[in-house]
Amino acid sequence: MIDLRSDTLTMPDEEMLKSILSAPLGDDGRLGPDGRGEDATINRLEDMAAEITGKEAALLCCSGTMGNQVALMTWCNPGDKVIIDELQHLYRSEKTAFDDRFTRLRPVFYHLDKDCMPDPEELESLMKEGASLLCVENTHNFTGGICTTPERMAEIRTLADRWHVPVHMDGARLFNAAAFLGVPVKELCQYADSVMFCVSKGLAAPVGSLLCGSREFIRKAKGVRKLLGGALRQGGIIAAPAIYALEHNVDRLKEDNENAAICAAHMAGLKNIHLQDHVQTNILMLDLKDAALSPEAFCERAKEEGLLIRPILDTSVRLVFYKGITREDVVKAAEIVCRLDEEC
Ligand SMILES: Cc1ncc(COP(=O)(O)O)c(C=O)c1O
Numbered sequence: 463m464i465d466l467r468s469d470t471l472t473m474p475d476e477e478m479l480k481s482i483l484s485a486p487l488g489d490d491g492r493l494g495p496d497g498r499g500e501d502a503t504i505n506r507l508e509d510m511a512a513e514i515t516g517k518e519a520a521l522l523c524c525s526g527t528m529g530n531q532v533a534l535m536t537w538c539n540p541g542d543k544v545i546i547d548e549l550q551h552l553y554r555s556e557k558t559a560f561d562d563r564f565t566r567l568r569p570v571f572y573h574l575d576k577d578c579m580p581d582p583e584e585l586e587s588l589m590k591e592g593a594s595l596l597c598v599e600n601t602h603n604f605t606g607g608i609c610t611t612p613e614r615m616a617e618i619r620t621l622a623d624r625w626h627v628p629v630h631m632d633g634a635r636l637f638n639a640a641a642f643l644g645v646p647v648k649e650l651c652q653y654a655d656s657v658m659f660c661v662s663k664g665l666a667a668p669v670g671s672l673l674c675g676s677r678e679f680i681r682k683a684k685g686v687r688k689l690l691g692g693a694l695r696q697g698g699i700i701a702a703p704a705i706y707a708l709e710h711n712v713d714r715l716k717e718d719n720e721n722a723a724i725c726a727a728h729m730a731g732l733k734n735i736h737l738q739d740h741v742q743t744n745i746l747m748l749d750l751k752d753a754a755l756s757p758e759a760f761c762e763r764a765k766e767e768g769l770l771i772r773p774i775l776d777t778s779v780r781l782v783f784y785k786g787i788t789r790e791d792v793v794k795a796a797e798i799v800c801r802l803d804e805e806c
Contacts, residue, residue: 464791464798465770469635469718469744469784472666478706485702490522491693497681503698507705511672514708515657516648519680521673521687522701526634527556528692529658529671533630534559534595536683537656538567542594545570545585545627549604549775550597552632577740578608582617589625596622599632600650601639604775606738607722607745609639615653628655634671638664638743641716655679664715664744666785667707669700714785718744721783721792728796734806735799744783748799751777753806760802767798 465471488500498505504522511520523529530552538544538559544567546553559565570588575581580598589596598618601607610618622629631654633639633647640647651657656675661667673683687693694700719742726741736749750757757773764771764779774780781795 463765463768463770464787464795466781466783466787466795467770467772469663469782472662472664472784472786474666474668474703477710478667478703481702481706482699485698487696487698489695490697491688491695497684499693501694501696501698501701503701503705504694507701507708508672510705510708511659511674514647515651515659515674517651517657517674518677519675521680521683522694522697522704523658523671523673523687524669524692524694525662526551526632526658526660526671527558528687528690529660529673530556530630530632531558531564532683532686532690532692533656533658533673533675534567535565535686536679537628537630538565538594540565541568543568543570543591544595544597545572545588545591545593546597547572547574547580547599549574549602550599550632551603551634552597552599554604574602574605578602578605579610579614580618582614582621585618586621589621589627593627595630596627597630597632598654599634601635601642601743601745603634603745606741606747606780607635607638607743608740609642609742611643612645612649612653615650619653630654631657633657633659635660635663635743637712638715638719642719642742661704661707664718664784665707665711667700667703670704672704711785715744718783718785718787721787721789722746722781724789725781725783725792725796728793729799732800732803735803746781747774748779748781749777750779750806755802755806760806763802763805764798767801769795769798
């Protein structure tokens with residue numbers, strides 16, 4: 463079975479697991495005068511994340527969801543407005559900070575332009591509504607892993623400065639974006655005030671996401687994380703594989719991006735299924751709105767043929783490429799989709 467449901471399926475390899483055994487551990491919830499916990503491995507990971515993103519400090523969170531929601535709750539007060547696009551994971555799939563039981567944030571929606579990036583003109587008109595935060599997702603998951611370029615990020619920064627609105631970047635797959643754009647991660651992060659990235663997706667660590675920002679922002683965020691039950695005690699056992707991932711698995715992400723492009727090239731002749739216009743990183747979206755099979759039925763048929771994929775949004779299915787998926791898998795997956803296209 464070729465499993466392309468998500469890059470969260472990556473498994474820690476033996477060397478990564480071994481890194482846990484020699485990791486110095488301590489109680490991350492016990493804070494010293496500098497506000498840092500006693501787990502040296504978590505501290506090392508957070509310092510690495512800060513360095514890589516070019517921020518002053520970082521905070522290890524259990525998940526991308528926790529990192530994003532801690533960021534929203536740190537930047538905003540209950541009831542504040544947040545400028546986001548409707549398809550962002552932190553709104554569409556997470557929602558915590560927008561929930562009545564939590565911070566009751568109010569979304570102000572923007573649309574993505576034809577290149578699937580935020581449109582500065584529209585953002586400017588929304589800034590007038592007095593929002594407390596602007597959120598950008600890079601890569602953008604539900605549009606098929608599309609990147610917001612450094613140039614567009616710079617325009618967004620200029621606007622945000624003019625209206626004094628901080629920018630949070632959900633960079634769950636930020637390293638895939640940097641690999642596609644051919645820029646260091648830092649270059650994309652310089653335009654955002656806070657950045658969340660996941661080590662548990664393409665980077666192939668088992669658990670964890672890093673929220674990065676100024677020292678003052680991270681100090682406050684640490685308080686919010688504690689409120690949500692996210693202090694990690696001997697969390698070095700998850701920080702060690704995360705360090706291993708940042709040291710060993712960043713450069714190979716371009717392979718995942720290439721695999722998506724190769725798969726797309728093998729699907730060039732699709733008739734009834736629409737492949738997304740531009741493939742940039744490790745996600746491929748297939749739109750089935752004109753197909754005879756529903757996304758659910760399509761995924762069932764794909765499973766019978768040996769390919770596991772997932773329905774996503776109302777009319778689409780998604781293929782995600784990650785460590786362990788071979789070129790042979792990529793070609794086979796494309797062949798299965800092409801065969802099913804005939805049934806559509
Ligand atoms: C863009 C984006 N942000 C955030 C998350 C949340 O990450 P997690 O599953 O670790 O909570 C995901 C998960 O798929 C995602 O795709």
